[in-house]
Amino acid sequence: MKRHQKFEIIAFYEPELKEILAALGLLENFNEGKLSCFFCGKKLTHENFGAIFSEQGHIYMACSDSKCMGKLGG
Amino acid sequence: MSILEIFQLIFEWLVQWLPPTVVTFVLFIMLYVFFPEKFEKIASHILKVLSWVSSGIGKRYVAADLQSRVNESARKLEKTTSNLLPYRLKIKWVNSKSIEGYLKDGQVIVMMRKYNNQSKNLAYATKKYVQMGLLPNARRYIEPILRTAIDDVFCKEIMKDNPDAVEIFSKEIIDPETKENPGLEQKIIMIDEINVRGYLTRILLREFQKLNIIYPKEPSQDIFEETVGTTEMLHRLVAKKPQEKVNPTYSGKYINLVIVPVAKEEVGDIMPHKKFIANRIAQGASEFYIVAAGKLNISLAKYLIHKIIKELHLELKFEDEYSGFYRGQRMSLFCALLKMRAL
Numbered sequence: 001m002k003r004h005q006k007f008e009i010i011a012f013y014e015p016e017l018k019e020i021l022a023a024l025g026l027l028e029n030f031n032e033g034k035l036s037c038f039f040c041g042k043k044l045t046h047e048n049f050g051a052i053f054s055e056q057g058h059i060y061m062a063c064s065d066s067k068c069m070g071k072l073g074g
Numbered sequence: 075m076s077i078l079e080i081f082q083l084i085f086e087w088l089v090q091w092l093p094p095t096v097v098t099f100v101l102f103i104m105l106y107v108f109f110p111e112k113f114e115k116i117a118s119h120i121l122k123v124l125s126w127v128s129s130g131i132g133k134r135y136v137a138a139d140l141q142s143r144v145n146e147s148a149r150k151l152e153k154t155t156s157n158l159l160p161y162r163l164k165i166k167w168v169n170s171k172s173i174e175g176y177l178k179d180g181q182v183i184v185m186m187r188k189y190n191n192q193s194k195n196l197a198y199a200t201k202k203y204v205q206m207g208l209l210p211n212a213r214r215y216i217e218p219i220l221r222t223a224i225d226d227v228f229c230k231e232i233m234k235d236n237p238d239a240v241e242i243f244s245k246e247i248i249d250p251e252t253k254e255n256p257g258l259e260q261k262i263i264m265i266d267e268i269n270v271r272g273y274l275t276r277i278l279l280r281e282f283q284k285l286n287i288i289y290p291k292e293p294s295q296d297i298f299e300e301t302v303g304t305t306e307m308l309h310r311l312v313a314k315k316p317q318e319k320v321n322p323t324y325s326g327k328y329i330n331l332v333i334v335p336v337a338k339e340e341v342g343d344i345m346p347h348k349k350f351i352a353n354r355i356a357q358g359a360s361e362f363y364i365v366a367a368g369k370l371n372i373s374l375a376k377y378l379i380h381k382i383i384k385e386l387h388l389e390l391k392f393e394d395e396y397s398g399f400y401r402g403q404r405m406s407l408f409c410a411l412l413k414m415r416a417l
Contacts, residue, residue, distance in 0.1 A: 010176055
């Protein structure tokens with residue numbers, strides 16, 4: 001029987017969004033509408049939130065727009 | 075003795091000697107070990123029913139359902155060509171305690187929607203999986219717009235049992251892509267037509283898979299042109315009108331293939347096909363895809379293969395009879411690959 005290597009999608013669950021943002025110290029900014037998509041600059045809400053990533057020690061976020069998600073790569 | 079017969083024997087023995095709860099437990103363990111995708115599918119159905127109970131169960135359902143759908147499709151597609159998708163999908167959950175570690179490692183962490191929005195999860199997760207997992211080493215040599223078109227058609231194939239996910243995929247992923255890339259729409263249509271004939275996995279991707287031999291060389295324009303040239307030749311063949319003549323050969327530096335359609339005009343006579351293959355062998359061709367549509371032509375194609383294998387020193391690499399579309403009609407189709415035997 002062939003065993004396959006895994007391709008992992010690392011994810012968090014939508015109902016835990018606020019908890020996640022609180023752990024990263026970003027909840028207040030999110031509630032005040034101050035977080036925006038790194039790629040298109042759109043204001044991030046619960047509905048359009050796509051992903052979190054970091055670059056050179058800074059945390060960034062992307063909206064769920066396919067164009068922005070596509071730019072995230074791996 | 076087949077694997078099914080072995081299972082039957084084990085099952086009979088278990089029922090005879092063990093209590094029903096233990097038998098059920100053992101069967102689940104066996105299912106998990108031997109058929110992990112089926113096990114995951116059953117688990118996802120159970121979790122779906124219970125999703126409303128707690129967020130934790132909903133979350134487990136989201137992962138189990140995505141993994142079982144995608145991995146089951148990948149397994150089915152592998153029956154025609156192996157190693158197209160060598161990886162299996164795994165959803166790895168992070169929480170508020172573990173997220174910082176993953177971010178420090180440079181990982182991208184995506185948000186999965188709630189269980190009642192699973193079609194959206196499926197559309198986006200499938201795209202991400204295919205973009206990374208389809209022909210992982212060879213994909214960089216496929217011309218970029220063609221590669222996107224192949225990914226998109228492949229994603230639709232994986233999601234075809236979930237029309238809602240296909241709808242979301244078309245609106246939220248394909249539409250913005252086609253607006254941004256002129257020429258993509260045409261290529262998606264082309265790949266779609268190749269796919270419904272069953273040639274996407276059986277011929278085109280099987281040929282592109284060979285490009286991994288040049289890995290890790292940087293992709294170049296001439297490799298891209300070969301991938302486009304092969305695709306256009308295959309498309310001309312599937313889109314051709316009944317009496318139209320199409321050169322069924324592609325000869326490049328990296329990709330060389332000859333398609334031999336066994337069609338009605340030569341019914342009962344394999345000589346034209348045999349001559350054609352012999353001529354191509356004389357010109358240096360070494361691989362031949364024998365294709366046919368409809369029961370009569372399929373019988374003739376099989377007879378042709380039987381006859382020429384010894385005479386022309388060929389070996390049968392694979393053959394597949396399947397259901398697909400030929401000139402708008404669903405019918406039995408056939409595809410086989412013959413290769414020159416090593417001397």
